[in-house]
Amino acid sequence: xxxxxxxxxxxxxxxxxxxxxxxxxxxxxxxxxxxxxxxxxxxxxxxxxxxxxxxxxxxxxxxxxxxxxxxxxxxxxxxx
Numbered sequence: 768x769x770x771x772x773x774x775x776x777x778x779x780x781x782x783x784x785x786x787x788x789x790x791x792x793x794x795x796x797x798x799x800x801x802x803x804x805x806x807x808x809x810x811x812x813x814x815x816x817x818x819x820x821x822x823x824x825x826x827x828x829x830x831x832x833x834x835x836x837x838x839x840x841x842x843x844x845x846x847x
Contacts, residue, residue, distance in 0.1 A: 769834050774814045777830045791819045792843035
């Protein structure tokens with residue numbers, strides 16, 4: 768849920784409309800990636816993402832966030 772909250776705030780801060788669809792790219796540790804993959808449909812539905820890819824974030828809009836102490840994630844967002 769914390770990741771969804773961060774993405775929603777990132778969408779808002781990026782000036783996206785509530786109905787805009789996005790693509791996400793996420794770079795994090797294996798535990799975070801596994802958790803995202805296990806909840807992919809839920810996350811995509813909540814943040815209106817068409818897809819989530821994993822790896823080095825090369826999108827112009829990106830956010831460095833700490834979900835929990837020591838659990839860092841880089842989120843890249845692109846309007847689709």
